[in-house]
Amino acid sequence: MSCQGADCRTLLRELCDFLDGALDPETAQRIEAHLRQCDDCRALVDTTRKTIEFFCRTEPVPLPEDLRRRLHDLLASRLGRKEPS
């Protein structure tokens, strides 16, 4: 990052809480004001937010059929003989 100022370091330190909306209002407003002035920090916030979103919204791949069959056969054989304790 080209800017190494105090506000850039504050942004980096508080990045997770800022993205999660977990900052106190005063710190959040200070960071938002900094983002309006700093292209690098704004790009960092935006690309980190997109990174999280990609992982969150990607649906898991369905289980391979052989694994699904084995899992259900195992559950049927193991659980079919017992009640929940």
Added chain:
Amino acid sequence: MKSDQRVPQDGPATTPAAAPDDEAVLVAAARQGNLEAFEELVRRYESRIFRLAYNITQNREDAEDVTQEAFLKGFEHLPEFHGDSRFYTWLVRIAVNEALMKLRRRRPNELPLDEMIETEDDLIPREIVDWGPTPDQRYEQAELQRILADAIARLEPPYRVVFQLRDIEELPTEETARLLGLSVPAVKSRLLRARLKLRDLLDRHFRGSDRRELPGS
């Protein structure tokens, strides 16, 4: 059950996503020993539990074992589930404990439980590039999945586990800390590193055409 195999007790609601309306009915039936009801719950969550297990262990055989054990223990311990959280969240806690045991057995030195808090000094990216509004549209879905899976695999286990729990399973920081035996600051520190490392790994795929070389980088 071995002494180190903790089955978590039911806790407060932790996941913002709403449960399917009939989940409580299925859980109640499964608690009465209805295997069909439990198998329906398995069908709903097997892919997500397997993904969680694979993302943590990075080993298919271990992930299969974890998935099986999570559902078996989930059924056996259903009487301890009181419905205060989503059933899936409760199941995640079981699966995470199973996956961590696998990871610790295979890589005993790669999941330190110490409380060292890293500074952010070495986290400062040397170059920031805007990705544009829809960088993922450059890839087919299967290719995007491969890119994301490869990025997760390249994270070191302590960061991979925290990212999985906080950002993919959406567990709160406090619960993640409790599950992993870490302090809240340690979880936050690892999450920051995980997010920035993943951002860097995706950057090479998603960076746009307006790349800006920064002075001194």
